Amino acid sequence: MLDVEKDREPVIWAEGLTKRFGKVQALDGLDLSVPAGTCYGLLGPNGAGKTTAVRVFATITRPDGGEVRVAGHDVVRDARQVRRQIGLAGQHAALDEELTGRENLQIIGRLFHLGRRTARRQADHLLEKYSLDHAADRLVKTYSGGMRRRLDLIASLIISPTVLFLDEPTAGLDPRSRLQIWETVRALVADGTTVMLTTQYLDEADQLAAQIAVVDAGTVVARGTPDELKAIIGSRVDVALAPEASLADSALALRAIAADGAVPDVDEDGRTLSVPVAADSFTLPAVVRQLDSAGIDVLDVGIRRPTLDEVFLTITGNNSKAEHESLVP
Amino acid sequence: MTQPLQRKTTPLTGFGDGLTIMIRNLLKLKHKPGQIIAELIVPVVMVLLFGYVFGSAIAIENGSSYLEYLMPGLLVMGAVLGALSSLTAIARDNGLGVMDRFRSMPMERWSVPFGQTAATLVIGVVGLVTMSVVGLIFGWRAHNGLVPALGAFGLILLLYYAVSWLGAVLGSLVDNEETAARLMMLALPLVMISNVFVPTGGMPSALRALADWNPVSAAVTACRELFGNPGAPSGDLAWPMANPVPATIGASALILLVCVPLAVYRFQKEAS
Numbered sequence: 303m304l305d306v307e308k309d310r311e312p313v314i315w316a317e318g319l320t321k322r323f324g325k326v327q328a329l330d331g332l333d334l335s336v337p338a339g340t341c342y343g344l345l346g347p348n349g350a351g352k353t354t355a356v357r358v359f360a361t362i363t364r365p366d367g368g369e370v371r372v373a374g375h376d377v378v379r380d381a382r383q384v385r386r387q388i389g390l391a392g393q394h395a396a397l398d399e400e401l402t403g404r405e406n407l408q409i410i411g412r413l414f415h416l417g418r419r420t421a422r423r424q425a426d427h428l429l430e431k432y433s434l435d436h437a438a439d440r441l442v443k444t445y446s447g448g449m450r451r452r453l454d455l456i457a458s459l460i461i462s463p464t465v466l467f468l469d470e471p472t473a474g475l476d477p478r479s480r481l482q483i484w485e486t487v488r489a490l491v492a493d494g495t496t497v498m499l500t501t502q503y504l505d506e507a508d509q510l511a512a513q514i515a516v517v518d519a520g521t522v523v524a525r526g527t528p529d530e531l532k533a534i535i536g537s538r539v540d541v542a543l544a545p546e547a548s549l550a551d552s553a554l555a556l557r558a559i560a561a562d563g564a565v566p567d568v569d570e571d572g573r574t575l576s577v578p579v580a581a582d583s584f585t586l587p588a589v590v591r592q593l594d595s596a597g598i599d600v601l602d603v604g605i606r607r608p609t610l611d612e613v614f615l616t617i618t619g620n621n622s623k624a625e626h627e628s629l630v631p
Numbered sequence: 632m633t634q635p636l637q638r639k640t641t642p643l644t645g646f647g648d649g650l651t652i653m654i655r656n657l658l659k660l661k662h663k664p665g666q667i668i669a670e671l672i673v674p675v676v677m678v679l680l681f682g683y684v685f686g687s688a689i690a691i692e693n694g695s696s697y698l699e700y701l702m703p704g705l706l707v708m709g710a711v712l713g714a715l716s717s718l719t720a721i722a723r724d725n726g727l728g729v730m731d732r733f734r735s736m737p738m739e740r741w742s743v744p745f746g747q748t749a750a751t752l753v754i755g756v757v758g759l760v761t762m763s764v765v766g767l768i769f770g771w772r773a774h775n776g777l778v779p780a781l782g783a784f785g786l787i788l789l790l791y792y793a794v795s796w797l798g799a800v801l802g803s804l805v806d807n808e809e810t811a812a813r814l815m816m817l818a819l820p821l822v823m824i825s826n827v828f829v830p831t832g833g834m835p836s837a838l839r840a841l842a843d844w845n846p847v848s849a850a851v852t853a854c855r856e857l858f859g860n861p862g863a864p865s866g867d868l869a870w871p872m873a874n875p876v877p878a879t880i881g882a883s884a885l886i887l888l889v890c891v892p893l894a895v896y897r898f899q900k901e902a903s
Contacts, residue, residue: 362734382737385737396727400659401655401658410732413733416636
């Protein structure tokens with residue numbers, strides 16, 4: 303790990319975190335350490351324990367075991383201190399539908415004990431800054447999904463929190479609204495806010511998170527930067543053969559470059575082959591030379607880096623128990 | 632990096648939080664003028680319906696009008712049913728994601744049920760005043776002067792407040808508006824097995840015991856005495872009928888003693 307992290311206390315830190323709901327072990331020894339001023343992604347299938355973890359960090363749910371510190375305070379013993387420094391935006395917009403946007407923000411500001419005037423000023427400021435002032439005095443139930451989610455995010459920024467928890471902030475949003483939320487998150491991180499983001503959208507984690515923890519069955523099964531995670535399963539070489547080339551010969555030739563003993567996938571109808579290779583071990587010309595020296599005519603060759611989706615499926619797919627649980631809604 | 636905005640808090644902060652929650656719940660009403668109008672029309676309908684439909688068939692001792700007998704009962708019944716309606720409001724409120732946000736905020740958690748019941752109480756005062764005015768228009772009077780009358784209103788509001796906490800507990804248990812609405816239907820027999828519409832004297836003995844020990848009956852009897860309206864029970868009386876004022880205060884205090892800690896506990900408890 304980086305040296306910087308040693309001198310700085312992590313802003314979110316959990317060790318051996320456990321939580322059980324009835325028969326479901328939602329968290330099963332989760333360990334996490336999030337450095338200040340970064341965006342940290344929690345990635346995992348439905349039911350993996352992401353939301354429960356965030357609810358523990360945000361002092362809503364009491365853990366059964368383990369230790370959790372957020373912004374320097376224990377979430378159980380010093381919950382109040384933690385609550386003064388965090389913001390939370392959930393997967394369901396946590397707003398009063400029967401109040402206007404402005405009223406929602408003012409009430410939340412007053413419950414944060416900002417005082418009536420500061421709460422009002424802060425509400426006006428945020429509505430303007432995030433261009434919702436045109437709808438500020440309309441009831442939230444008339445808002446579109448994107449507007450609600452934006453207001454929800456703004457509501458979590460009322461106190462300018464040091465740590466912001468976003469639980470699937472863009473689930474179900476249209477692309478434009480997603481981009482707006484992403485922009486906001488980037489701006490907040492640039493300002494020094496520590497953001498913890500849970501998501502099922504891997505491109506979202508890829509876009510926003512500096513570090514990612516893949517959570518499955520209540521525990522972290524892999525962690526690292528998006529690039530580090532992609533390196534776990536390496537790259538692939540895809541080859542499309544010319545009509546006269548032999549599939550068998552090509553497969554043999556590709557085995558020479560395959561990652562330790564991997565066998566190429568052969569698509570006989572499409573006349574294509576695909577083989578995993580160790581990450582960044584080959585350049586494209588090297589692959590072409592290999593095929594050329596074996597006398598194989600190809601139409602197309604490409605080295606493809608894995609998407610986070612493939613990483614995700616590889617890491618979480620091995621765990622049949624988790625797969626079973628993720629089927630349960 | 633910006634520091635979070637914050638203010639010093641004191642032990643009194645929780646009351647401020649409760650006040651904010653109350654304002655929040657009342658603000659919602661402001662955006663629903665239809666509901667306000669409905670709240671105002673219900674008392675009129677109840678006085679007319681029960682006063683004239685029942686009144687035309689039921690004769691009262693020494694020639695008083697049935698409305699004189701009925702009004703204390705209607706005021707108590709309206710209060711108890713109105714207070715229990717907090718059940719649906721609180722069930723809906725607690726089902727909202729916004730409660731999770733509140734739980735993650737540095738506010739006092741106990742302030743939420745206090746604010747919710749305070750908002751209910753404000754609505755209750757308005758309802759009580761409206762129904763009294765409607766009663767006055769149709770000829771009901773309080774005969775014993777202002778102070779006993781205010782005492783009667785105080786008793787009604789005490790019982791109302793206690794029942795609204797019962798509603799808060801039930802509302803936090805169901806967390807679902809439809810179930811809450813069904814549960815509300817059960818309130819009707821609770822109110823009807825009492826002396827609201829008819830004296831308990833003619834009821835079968837088991838039912839009469841139930842009706843006599845129903846806090847609603849105690850409150851109604853107390854109000855009849857304090858307003859100087861007809862219908863005071865006579866003969867061999869159950870304790871609450873003989874001591875209606877202490878019985879009403881005692882029953883309300885008991886409900887509050889049980890329900891306030893329960894409702895606060897229910898809200899403080901993590902949502903799973």
